[in-house]
Amino acid sequence: MTMKTLSLLVVDDDPVIRLLLCQRLTKDNHMVSAVDKGQDALGLLRGDAQFDALITDLVLPDMDGIAVLEVAKSLRPTIEALVITGHASVDSAVEAMKKGAVDYLTKPINFDELSLRLDHIAIRQGLAKDARDILLAKEVTEQEAASTIQALEMRVSELQDALTAAAAILRDGGRDQEDKISQALAILNRT
Amino acid sequence: MLKITAGEIKTVSQYIKDISGIYLDASKGYLLETRLSPLAEALDCKNYSELQHKASRDASKKIERQIIDAISTNETLFFRDKGPFELLQYKLLPELIDARSGGALKRQLRVWSAASSTGQELYSVAIVIRELLQGNLGKYNFHLLGTDISDNAVQQASYGKYNKFEIERGLDQAVLRKYFTAFGDSWKVRDELRAMVKFQKFNLMQPFTGLGKFDIILCRNVAIYFTMDDRKKLFAKLADSLADDGFLVIGSTESLTGICSRFEPKRHLRSIFYQKK
Numbered sequence: 001m002t003m004k005t006l007s008l009l010v011v012d013d014d015p016v017i018r019l020l021l022c023q024r025l026t027k028d029n030h031m032v033s034a035v036d037k038g039q040d041a042l043g044l045l046r047g048d049a050q051f052d053a054l055i056t057d058l059v060l061p062d063m064d065g066i067a068v069l070e071v072a073k074s075l076r077p078t079i080e081a082l083v084i085t086g087h088a089s090v091d092s093a094v095e096a097m098k099k100g101a102v103d104y105l106t107k108p109i110n111f112d113e114l115s116l117r118l119d120h121i122a123i124r125q126g127l128a129k130d131a132r133d134i135l136l137a138k139e140v141t142e143q144e145a146a147s148t149i150q151a152l153e154m155r156v157s158e159l160q161d162a163l164t165a166a167a168a169i170l171r172d173g174g175r176d177q178e179d180k181i182s183q184a185l186a187i188l189n190r191t
Numbered sequence: 192m193l194k195i196t197a198g199e200i201k202t203v204s205q206y207i208k209d210i211s212g213i214y215l216d217a218s219k220g221y222l223l224e225t226r227l228s229p230l231a232e233a234l235d236c237k238n239y240s241e242l243q244h245k246a247s248r249d250a251s252k253k254i255e256r257q258i259i260d261a262i263s264t265n266e267t268l269f270f271r272d273k274g275p276f277e278l279l280q281y282k283l284l285p286e287l288i289d290a291r292s293g294g295a296l297k298r299q300l301r302v303w304s305a306a307s308s309t310g311q312e313l314y315s316v317a318i319v320i321r322e323l324l325q326g327n328l329g330k331y332n333f334h335l336l337g338t339d340i341s342d343n344a345v346q347q348a349s350y351g352k353y354n355k356f357e358i359e360r361g362l363d364q365a366v367l368r369k370y371f372t373a374f375g376d377s378w379k380v381r382d383e384l385r386a387m388v389k390f391q392k393f394n395l396m397q398p399f400t401g402l403g404k405f406d407i408i409l410c411r412n413v414a415i416y417f418t419m420d421d422r423k424k425l426f427a428k429l430a431d432s433l434a435d436d437g438f439l440v441i442g443s444t445e446s447l448t449g450i451c452s453r454f455e456p457k458r459h460l461r462s463i464f465y466q467k468k
Contacts, residue, residue, distance in 0.1 A: 073373055073376075074368070074373060077359070078355055099373075100375055102376065132359075142272070143272075146272070146443035146444045149443075149445070149446055152446070152448075153446050153447070154456055154458055157448075157455065
Protein backbone atom coordinates (compact mmCIF):
# COMPACT_ATOMS: atom_id res chain seq x y z
CA MET A 1 0.00 0.00 0.00
CA THR A 2 1.27 3.45 -0.91
CA MET A 3 2.25 5.59 2.07
CA LYS A 4 1.33 8.99 0.64
CA THR A 5 -0.42 10.39 -2.40
CA LEU A 6 2.22 11.50 -4.86
CA SER A 7 1.75 13.96 -7.68
CA LEU A 8 3.28 12.21 -10.68
CA LEU A 9 4.23 13.30 -14.19
CA VAL A 10 4.32 10.41 -16.64
CA VAL A 11 6.05 10.79 -20.03
CA ASP A 12 5.66 7.93 -22.51
CA ASP A 13 4.77 7.99 -26.20
CA ASP A 14 3.19 4.51 -26.14
CA PRO A 15 -0.55 5.13 -25.59
CA VAL A 16 -1.12 1.67 -24.13
CA ILE A 17 1.67 1.98 -21.56
CA ARG A 18 0.53 5.51 -20.75
CA LEU A 19 -3.03 4.30 -20.16
CA LEU A 20 -1.90 1.35 -18.04
CA LEU A 21 0.36 3.58 -15.98
CA CYS A 22 -2.44 6.10 -15.42
CA GLN A 23 -4.91 3.38 -14.40
CA ARG A 24 -2.54 1.65 -12.00
CA LEU A 25 -1.08 4.78 -10.43
CA THR A 26 -4.54 6.35 -9.99
CA LYS A 27 -5.69 3.09 -8.38
CA ASP A 28 -2.72 3.38 -6.02
CA ASN A 29 -4.17 6.76 -5.00
CA HIS A 30 -1.62 8.94 -6.81
CA MET A 31 -2.46 12.01 -8.89
CA VAL A 32 -1.23 11.51 -12.44
CA SER A 33 -0.58 13.83 -15.36
CA ALA A 34 0.48 11.96 -18.49
CA VAL A 35 1.96 13.31 -21.71
CA ASP A 36 3.46 11.68 -24.79
CA LYS A 37 6.21 14.19 -25.59
CA GLY A 38 9.22 15.48 -23.66
CA GLN A 39 8.47 19.09 -24.56
CA ASP A 40 4.93 18.77 -23.18
CA ALA A 41 6.39 17.47 -19.92
CA LEU A 42 8.81 20.40 -19.72
CA GLY A 43 5.91 22.76 -20.42
CA LEU A 44 4.08 21.39 -17.39
CA LEU A 45 7.24 21.57 -15.25
CA ARG A 46 7.68 25.23 -16.23
CA GLY A 47 4.11 25.92 -15.07
CA ASP A 48 2.60 26.12 -11.60
CA ALA A 49 1.68 22.47 -11.09
CA GLN A 50 3.59 20.71 -8.32
CA PHE A 51 5.08 17.28 -9.01
CA ASP A 52 6.71 14.94 -6.52
CA ALA A 53 8.10 12.59 -9.15
CA LEU A 54 8.72 12.22 -12.87
CA ILE A 55 8.37 8.86 -14.60
CA THR A 56 9.80 9.05 -18.08
CA ASP A 57 10.60 6.69 -20.91
CA LEU A 58 14.20 7.10 -22.04
CA VAL A 59 13.18 6.97 -25.70
CA LEU A 60 10.72 9.70 -26.72
CA PRO A 61 9.72 10.94 -30.17
CA ASP A 62 10.84 14.55 -29.76
CA MET A 63 13.76 14.33 -27.32
CA ASP A 64 15.92 12.05 -25.26
CA GLY A 65 14.40 10.98 -21.91
CA ILE A 66 17.68 11.81 -20.17
CA ALA A 67 17.42 15.37 -21.52
CA VAL A 68 13.88 15.59 -20.06
CA LEU A 69 15.31 14.37 -16.76
CA GLU A 70 18.13 16.94 -16.83
CA VAL A 71 15.86 19.88 -17.58
CA ALA A 72 13.31 18.64 -15.01
CA LYS A 73 16.01 18.52 -12.31
CA SER A 74 17.21 22.00 -13.17
CA LEU A 75 13.65 23.37 -13.10
CA ARG A 76 12.61 21.46 -9.99
CA PRO A 77 15.70 20.37 -8.02
CA THR A 78 13.63 18.39 -5.49
CA ILE A 79 11.70 16.30 -8.02
CA GLU A 80 12.38 12.56 -7.87
CA ALA A 81 12.78 10.77 -11.20
CA LEU A 82 12.23 7.19 -12.31
CA VAL A 83 13.20 6.22 -15.83
CA ILE A 84 11.76 3.48 -17.98
CA THR A 85 14.05 1.78 -20.43
CA GLY A 86 12.93 -0.50 -23.21
CA HIS A 87 15.89 -2.80 -22.87
CA ALA A 88 17.96 -3.76 -19.89
CA SER A 89 20.70 -1.38 -20.90
CA VAL A 90 22.97 -0.81 -17.93
CA ASP A 91 24.64 2.07 -19.75
CA SER A 92 21.48 4.09 -20.23
CA ALA A 93 20.31 3.34 -16.69
CA VAL A 94 23.68 4.39 -15.23
CA GLU A 95 23.63 7.54 -17.36
CA ALA A 96 20.13 8.35 -16.04
CA MET A 97 21.22 7.74 -12.44
CA LYS A 98 24.20 10.06 -13.00
CA LYS A 99 21.80 12.74 -14.16
CA GLY A 100 19.74 12.38 -11.00
CA ALA A 101 17.27 9.52 -11.52
CA VAL A 102 16.69 7.62 -8.28
CA ASP A 103 15.88 4.35 -10.03
CA TYR A 104 14.94 2.72 -13.33
CA LEU A 105 12.46 0.14 -14.57
CA THR A 106 12.71 -2.07 -17.65
CA LYS A 107 9.89 -2.82 -20.07
CA PRO A 108 7.61 -4.67 -19.80
CA ILE A 109 6.82 -2.71 -16.67
CA ASN A 110 6.24 -4.76 -13.54
CA PHE A 111 3.59 -2.62 -11.86
CA ASP A 112 4.10 -4.14 -8.41
CA GLU A 113 7.76 -3.21 -8.68
CA LEU A 114 6.78 0.32 -9.74
CA SER A 115 4.44 0.61 -6.73
CA LEU A 116 7.26 -0.47 -4.46
CA ARG A 117 9.63 2.14 -5.91
CA LEU A 118 6.97 4.83 -5.50
CA ASP A 119 6.38 3.69 -1.91
CA HIS A 120 10.07 4.29 -1.25
CA ILE A 121 9.87 7.74 -2.81
CA ALA A 122 6.77 8.53 -0.72
CA ILE A 123 8.47 7.38 2.48
CA ARG A 124 11.60 9.39 1.68
CA GLN A 125 9.55 12.49 0.88
CA GLY A 126 7.53 12.03 4.07
CA LEU A 127 10.72 11.85 6.11
CA ALA A 128 12.12 14.87 4.30
CA LYS A 129 8.94 16.81 5.08
CA ASP A 130 9.13 15.80 8.74
CA ALA A 131 12.76 16.92 8.82
CA ARG A 132 11.81 20.23 7.17
CA ASP A 133 9.00 20.77 9.72
CA ILE A 134 11.36 20.07 12.61
CA LEU A 135 13.96 22.43 11.15
CA LEU A 136 11.35 25.12 10.66
CA ALA A 137 10.23 24.74 14.28
CA LYS A 138 13.86 24.91 15.38
CA GLU A 139 14.48 28.02 13.29
CA VAL A 140 11.41 29.80 14.70
CA THR A 141 12.53 28.93 18.25
CA GLU A 142 16.07 30.08 17.46
CA GLN A 143 14.82 33.39 16.05
CA GLU A 144 12.78 34.06 19.17
CA ALA A 145 15.71 33.14 21.42
CA ALA A 146 18.11 35.22 19.31
CA SER A 147 15.89 38.28 19.54
CA THR A 148 15.70 38.00 23.36
CA ILE A 149 19.40 37.23 23.80
CA GLN A 150 20.52 40.05 21.50
CA ALA A 151 18.32 42.59 23.32
CA LEU A 152 19.78 41.42 26.63
CA GLU A 153 23.33 41.53 25.23
CA MET A 154 22.91 45.18 24.19
CA ARG A 155 21.24 46.08 27.50
CA VAL A 156 23.99 44.45 29.57
CA SER A 157 26.60 46.32 27.51
CA GLU A 158 24.83 49.66 28.13
CA LEU A 159 24.57 48.92 31.86
CA GLN A 160 28.24 47.96 32.02
CA ASP A 161 29.22 51.22 30.31
CA ALA A 162 27.05 53.20 32.75
CA LEU A 163 28.50 51.40 35.77
CA THR A 164 32.03 52.01 34.51
CA ALA A 165 31.28 55.72 34.01
CA ALA A 166 29.60 56.01 37.44
CA ALA A 167 32.52 54.20 39.11
CA ALA A 168 35.01 56.57 37.44
CA ILE A 169 33.14 59.59 38.80
CA LEU A 170 32.92 58.11 42.30
CA ARG A 171 36.66 57.29 42.31
CA ASP A 172 37.58 60.85 41.32
CA GLY A 173 39.34 62.06 44.47
CA GLY A 174 39.38 65.76 43.71
CA ARG A 175 35.64 66.44 43.71
CA ASP A 176 32.88 67.11 46.21
CA GLN A 177 31.32 63.90 47.55
CA GLU A 178 27.70 64.96 47.10
CA ASP A 179 28.38 66.28 43.60
CA LYS A 180 29.99 62.94 42.63
CA ILE A 181 27.07 60.92 44.01
CA SER A 182 24.55 63.10 42.25
CA GLN A 183 26.41 62.82 38.89
CA ALA A 184 26.81 59.05 39.25
CA LEU A 185 23.12 58.66 40.08
CA ALA A 186 22.20 60.82 37.10
CA ILE A 187 24.15 58.46 34.80
CA LEU A 188 22.55 55.37 36.32
CA ASN A 189 19.06 56.89 36.12
CA ARG A 190 19.53 57.68 32.44
CA THR A 191 20.46 54.06 31.66
CA MET B 192 23.37 -0.53 20.35
CA LEU B 193 26.13 -0.78 22.97
CA LYS B 194 24.98 0.56 26.32
CA ILE B 195 27.24 3.03 28.08
CA THR B 196 27.83 2.91 31.84
CA ALA B 197 27.87 5.94 34.15
CA GLY B 198 31.61 5.47 34.67
CA GLU B 199 32.24 5.33 30.92
CA ILE B 200 30.22 8.52 30.33
CA LYS B 201 32.64 10.30 32.66
CA THR B 202 35.88 8.91 31.24
CA VAL B 203 34.86 8.95 27.55
CA SER B 204 33.49 12.51 27.89
CA GLN B 205 36.78 13.63 29.44
CA TYR B 206 38.69 11.94 26.58
CA ILE B 207 36.50 13.70 23.98
CA LYS B 208 36.98 17.04 25.73
CA ASP B 209 40.76 16.51 25.73
CA ILE B 210 40.94 15.75 22.00
CA SER B 211 38.32 18.19 20.72
CA GLY B 212 37.15 20.65 23.39
CA ILE B 213 33.61 19.32 22.98
CA TYR B 214 32.13 18.95 26.45
CA LEU B 215 29.38 16.42 27.08
CA ASP B 216 27.99 16.39 30.60
CA ALA B 217 26.58 13.36 32.43
CA SER B 218 23.16 13.84 30.80
CA LYS B 219 24.59 13.21 27.31
CA GLY B 220 25.05 9.44 27.65
CA TYR B 221 22.43 8.86 24.92
CA LEU B 222 24.43 11.06 22.55
CA LEU B 223 27.63 9.11 23.17
CA GLU B 224 25.73 5.88 22.56
CA THR B 225 24.02 6.93 19.33
CA ARG B 226 27.13 8.53 17.85
CA LEU B 227 29.87 6.17 19.01
CA SER B 228 28.11 2.81 19.03
CA PRO B 229 28.51 2.16 15.26
CA LEU B 230 32.25 2.90 15.48
CA ALA B 231 32.71 0.77 18.62
CA GLU B 232 30.91 -2.13 16.96
CA ALA B 233 32.83 -1.74 13.69
CA LEU B 234 36.09 -1.96 15.66
CA ASP B 235 34.86 -5.03 17.60
CA CYS B 236 34.96 -3.22 20.93
CA LYS B 237 33.02 -4.86 23.75
CA ASN B 238 32.40 -1.52 25.46
CA TYR B 239 33.21 2.18 25.21
CA SER B 240 36.23 1.91 27.53
CA GLU B 241 37.80 -0.47 25.02
CA LEU B 242 37.09 2.01 22.21
CA GLN B 243 38.77 4.76 24.21
CA HIS B 244 41.80 2.56 24.96
CA LYS B 245 42.12 1.56 21.31
CA ALA B 246 41.94 5.21 20.27
CA SER B 247 44.55 6.25 22.85
CA ARG B 248 46.94 3.48 21.74
CA ASP B 249 46.46 4.15 18.00
CA ALA B 250 49.62 6.00 16.95
CA SER B 251 48.11 6.85 13.55
CA LYS B 252 45.31 8.79 15.34
CA LYS B 253 42.84 7.31 12.87
CA ILE B 254 40.40 6.19 15.59
CA GLU B 255 40.69 9.57 17.29
CA ARG B 256 39.73 11.25 14.00
CA GLN B 257 36.82 8.84 13.58
CA ILE B 258 35.60 9.63 17.10
CA ILE B 259 35.79 13.39 16.38
CA ASP B 260 33.91 12.92 13.10
CA ALA B 261 31.23 10.91 14.90
CA ILE B 262 30.80 13.21 17.87
CA SER B 263 30.97 16.63 16.20
CA THR B 264 27.71 18.26 15.16
CA ASN B 265 27.73 19.42 11.56
CA GLU B 266 24.38 21.16 11.62
CA THR B 267 24.68 24.00 9.13
CA LEU B 268 22.96 25.43 6.10
CA PHE B 269 23.51 28.00 3.41
CA PHE B 270 22.79 31.52 4.68
CA ARG B 271 21.96 30.22 8.17
CA ASP B 272 19.95 32.86 10.10
CA LYS B 273 20.00 35.27 7.09
CA GLY B 274 20.74 38.24 9.42
CA PRO B 275 24.55 37.80 9.55
CA PHE B 276 24.73 37.68 5.74
CA GLU B 277 22.70 40.89 5.40
CA LEU B 278 25.08 42.31 7.98
CA LEU B 279 28.07 41.27 5.84
CA GLN B 280 26.55 42.59 2.63
CA TYR B 281 25.30 45.94 3.84
CA LYS B 282 27.62 46.84 6.71
CA LEU B 283 30.76 44.82 7.42
CA LEU B 284 32.11 44.20 3.91
CA PRO B 285 31.41 47.72 2.56
CA GLU B 286 33.08 49.27 5.64
CA LEU B 287 36.10 46.99 5.39
CA ILE B 288 36.49 47.49 1.66
CA ASP B 289 36.33 51.22 2.22
CA ALA B 290 38.91 51.04 5.02
CA ARG B 291 41.27 48.83 3.02
CA SER B 292 40.99 50.74 -0.27
CA GLY B 293 43.53 53.24 -1.53
CA GLY B 294 47.23 52.74 -2.04
CA ALA B 295 48.98 51.14 -4.96
CA LEU B 296 48.85 47.56 -3.65
CA LYS B 297 45.74 45.46 -3.29
CA ARG B 298 45.31 44.98 0.44
CA GLN B 299 44.31 41.56 1.72
CA LEU B 300 40.85 41.11 3.21
CA ARG B 301 40.86 38.00 5.36
CA VAL B 302 37.69 36.21 6.44
CA TRP B 303 37.74 33.20 8.76
CA SER B 304 34.89 30.78 9.30
CA ALA B 305 36.29 29.27 12.49
CA ALA B 306 33.95 26.28 12.63
CA SER B 307 33.15 25.88 8.96
CA SER B 308 31.56 22.42 9.23
CA THR B 309 30.71 21.21 5.72
CA GLY B 310 31.40 24.61 4.16
CA GLN B 311 27.96 26.15 3.66
CA GLU B 312 28.77 29.22 5.79
CA LEU B 313 31.98 30.12 3.94
CA TYR B 314 30.46 29.50 0.49
CA SER B 315 27.58 31.77 1.55
CA VAL B 316 30.14 34.46 2.43
CA ALA B 317 31.82 33.97 -0.96
CA ILE B 318 28.44 34.36 -2.69
CA VAL B 319 27.75 37.58 -0.75
CA ILE B 320 31.16 38.95 -1.78
CA ARG B 321 30.59 38.11 -5.45
CA GLU B 322 27.09 39.60 -5.41
CA LEU B 323 28.38 42.73 -3.69
CA LEU B 324 31.40 43.35 -5.90
CA GLN B 325 30.08 41.91 -9.18
CA GLY B 326 32.71 42.73 -11.85
CA ASN B 327 34.97 44.53 -9.37
CA LEU B 328 36.03 41.38 -7.50
CA GLY B 329 39.46 41.43 -9.17
CA LYS B 330 40.27 44.77 -7.54
CA TYR B 331 40.37 43.13 -4.13
CA ASN B 332 42.46 40.42 -2.59
CA PHE B 333 40.06 38.26 -0.59
CA HIS B 334 41.30 35.30 1.45
CA LEU B 335 38.50 33.12 2.78
CA LEU B 336 39.54 30.42 5.22
CA GLY B 337 37.29 27.75 6.71
CA THR B 338 38.48 25.49 9.51
CA ASP B 339 36.87 22.60 11.31
CA ILE B 340 37.97 19.85 13.63
CA SER B 341 36.24 17.11 11.63
CA ASP B 342 38.19 15.55 8.74
CA ASN B 343 34.98 14.49 7.05
CA ALA B 344 33.50 17.98 7.28
CA VAL B 345 36.67 19.58 5.86
CA GLN B 346 36.74 17.03 3.06
CA GLN B 347 33.13 17.68 2.06
CA ALA B 348 33.60 21.44 2.32
CA SER B 349 36.68 21.32 0.06
CA TYR B 350 34.88 19.14 -2.48
CA GLY B 351 31.85 21.44 -2.42
CA LYS B 352 29.24 18.82 -3.25
CA TYR B 353 25.87 18.91 -1.54
CA ASN B 354 22.83 16.67 -1.72
CA LYS B 355 19.43 18.08 -2.51
CA PHE B 356 18.38 18.25 1.15
CA GLU B 357 21.45 20.34 1.98
CA ILE B 358 20.79 22.51 -1.09
CA GLU B 359 17.10 22.94 -0.30
CA ARG B 360 17.99 24.56 3.01
CA GLY B 361 18.72 28.24 2.55
CA LEU B 362 19.42 28.54 -1.19
CA ASP B 363 16.96 30.08 -3.58
CA GLN B 364 16.72 28.86 -7.16
CA ALA B 365 18.46 31.85 -8.77
CA VAL B 366 21.50 31.54 -6.48
CA LEU B 367 21.53 27.77 -6.95
CA ARG B 368 21.65 28.03 -10.74
CA LYS B 369 24.24 30.81 -10.68
CA TYR B 370 26.75 29.21 -8.33
CA PHE B 371 26.13 25.45 -8.52
CA THR B 372 26.15 22.76 -11.18
CA ALA B 373 23.88 19.70 -11.11
CA PHE B 374 25.94 16.62 -10.36
CA GLY B 375 23.70 13.56 -10.54
CA ASP B 376 21.20 13.91 -7.71
CA SER B 377 23.48 16.42 -5.98
CA TRP B 378 24.89 19.86 -6.70
CA LYS B 379 28.48 20.99 -6.91
CA VAL B 380 29.82 24.47 -6.16
CA ARG B 381 31.09 26.12 -9.36
CA ASP B 382 34.85 26.43 -9.69
CA GLU B 383 34.89 30.24 -9.54
CA LEU B 384 33.34 30.09 -6.07
CA ARG B 385 35.46 27.17 -4.93
CA ALA B 386 38.62 29.00 -6.00
CA MET B 387 37.81 31.78 -3.52
CA VAL B 388 37.88 29.55 -0.43
CA LYS B 389 40.27 27.27 1.39
CA PHE B 390 39.40 24.73 4.04
CA GLN B 391 41.72 23.08 6.53
CA LYS B 392 41.50 21.02 9.67
CA PHE B 393 42.00 23.00 12.87
CA ASN B 394 41.27 22.43 16.55
CA LEU B 395 40.09 25.66 18.21
CA MET B 396 41.49 24.44 21.54
CA GLN B 397 45.03 24.71 20.17
CA PRO B 398 47.12 27.90 19.96
CA PHE B 399 46.29 30.07 16.93
CA THR B 400 49.97 30.39 16.00
CA GLY B 401 50.53 30.99 12.31
CA LEU B 402 46.94 31.86 11.42
CA GLY B 403 47.63 35.61 11.32
CA LYS B 404 45.08 38.39 11.71
CA PHE B 405 41.61 38.38 10.20
CA ASP B 406 39.30 41.22 9.22
CA ILE B 407 36.13 39.23 9.80
CA ILE B 408 35.80 36.17 12.01
CA LEU B 409 32.65 34.06 12.01
CA CYS B 410 32.60 31.82 15.06
CA ARG B 411 29.01 30.70 15.17
CA ASN B 412 27.41 27.92 17.17
CA VAL B 413 30.59 26.14 18.16
CA ALA B 414 31.48 27.62 21.56
CA ILE B 415 28.15 26.31 22.85
CA TYR B 416 29.76 22.86 22.93
CA PHE B 417 32.66 24.03 25.13
CA THR B 418 32.95 24.54 28.89
CA MET B 419 32.72 28.12 30.15
CA ASP B 420 36.46 28.09 30.84
CA ASP B 421 37.25 26.95 27.29
CA ARG B 422 34.86 29.55 25.85
CA LYS B 423 36.78 32.28 27.68
CA LYS B 424 40.09 30.98 26.32
CA LEU B 425 38.64 30.70 22.79
CA PHE B 426 37.30 34.25 22.63
CA ALA B 427 40.51 35.67 24.13
CA LYS B 428 42.43 33.98 21.28
CA LEU B 429 39.87 35.25 18.75
CA ALA B 430 40.37 38.79 20.08
CA ASP B 431 44.12 38.37 19.50
CA SER B 432 43.45 37.13 15.94
CA LEU B 433 41.09 39.93 14.93
CA ALA B 434 42.35 43.12 13.27
CA ASP B 435 41.82 46.19 15.45
CA ASP B 436 39.02 47.43 13.19
CA GLY B 437 37.82 43.91 12.37
CA PHE B 438 34.47 42.30 13.07
CA LEU B 439 33.45 39.21 15.02
CA VAL B 440 30.14 37.47 14.35
CA ILE B 441 28.90 34.80 16.75
CA GLY B 442 25.77 32.61 16.68
CA SER B 443 22.46 34.44 16.89
CA THR B 444 21.58 32.76 20.20
CA GLU B 445 25.06 33.15 21.69
CA SER B 446 26.29 35.85 24.05
CA LEU B 447 29.72 37.08 25.12
CA THR B 448 28.45 38.47 28.43
CA GLY B 449 30.68 37.10 31.16
CA ILE B 450 32.90 35.40 28.57
CA CYS B 451 35.07 38.08 27.01
CA SER B 452 35.15 41.75 28.00
CA ARG B 453 37.48 42.70 25.14
CA PHE B 454 34.59 42.85 22.67
CA GLU B 455 31.83 45.42 22.44
CA PRO B 456 28.46 44.42 20.93
CA LYS B 457 27.03 46.63 18.18
CA ARG B 458 23.68 46.33 16.50
CA HIS B 459 22.89 46.64 12.80
CA LEU B 460 19.34 45.89 11.63
CA ARG B 461 18.42 42.45 13.01
CA SER B 462 21.94 41.38 13.93
CA ILE B 463 24.62 41.96 16.48
CA PHE B 464 28.31 42.01 15.68
CA TYR B 465 31.31 42.62 17.90
CA GLN B 466 34.34 44.86 17.66
CA LYS B 467 37.33 45.10 19.93
CA LYS B 468 37.06 47.86 22.55
